[in-house]
Amino acid sequence: MAKRYENLDGVSTHKTWADFRRWQRERKQKQKDLSYVVPHVSPPQYERLQKPNGRPQLCWVGHSTFVVQLHGITIVTDPVWANWMGAAKRLTAPGVPLDKMPPVDVVLISHGHYDHLHFGSLRRLHGDPHIFVPEGLGRLFRRRGFRHVTELSWWRTAEFRGVTLTFVPAQHWTRRTLWDTNTSHWGGWVIEADDAPTVYFAGDSGYFRGFRDIGERFSIDYALLPIGAYEPEWFMGPQHTTPEEAVQAFLDCRARLFVPMHYGAFRLADDTPKEALDRLWTEWRRRGLEEERLLCLKLGEVIDAAQALTALSQFDNSFSQTSAITTVKQARQKE
DSSP states (O other), rough: OOOOOOOOGGGGOOOHHHHHHHHHHHHTOOOOOOOOOOOOSSSSSSHHHHHHHHOOOEEEEEEEEEEEEEETTTEEEEOOOOEETTTTTSOOEEEEOGGGOOOSSEEEOSSSSSSTTTTHHHHHHSSEEEEEEETTOHHHHHTTTTOOOEEEEETTTTEEEEEEEEEEOOOOOSSSTTTTSSSOOOOEOOOOOOOOEEEEEEEEEOOOTHHHHHHHHOOOOOEEEEOOOOOOOHHHTSSOOOHHHOOOOOOOHTTSSEESSOOSSSSOOOOOHHHHHHHHHHHHHHHHHGGGOOOOOOTTTTHHHHHHHHHHHHTTTTTTTTHHHHHHHHHHOOO
């Protein structure tokens, strides 16, 4: 019998069919403004991804898909270019078309849910990437013919051409069929390399004490944290952070910069992209956090990850606020 994985402290995300039917009844009674869509960067910045010139770069493709380039390698998180997710049509096109992607060296998978693991997208990536997956998920890849697959359990580390990859906890669950609930684990990834920013990709998660544990073990520069698919909170709460909880998670993990994700691509719950962003900014300002530390990227936007950190350091060292904002904008717009 397959092993069943759990959350820290045994926290359950289980919901009954009665819970699901209640959610669907409530959903029919809601009127939502769906007119806002996450914007694409203009003009496109594909060439920067294809020619990184040795600089560490970060690009949001959409949902939980990022391109992280550092130490001479290209990493992609949870690659999903699908136009449909079940009955949910993609709301916005990916920020980087697959045919504009650079060759990929590493793929990081957070868990097995379809909006994070899409085999059709994986097969169309350029290159022959090494795929790092949670414990229990490797057999699914090998059955599909993927050759370079490494499984990791929580807090375990792997090395790839000078880059350290650590699989860290999340509070979530997984299922791809009616029979495989929680037969593989779930989590996030911390990416480290000498002379490069440290990036924490949280995957999917509810709020939990693990964010503090991660912050105590790593010196994180960029926290890529989910802010969407939280409504109704009574149903989604254990598995998806609200925007307010995402801010607390950012503070818990002691990161320098917060890049929100997991919103705007698919309507997986009742919240809208605008609601998620509005709540995020409201909580950010309520707590008195510097606006320069919250980077809401456009789809396809490429930032020089080192330059943005330099700008933040200048701000922290009491340079003028105007100068710091200008430098951050330059880091985000530099061609």
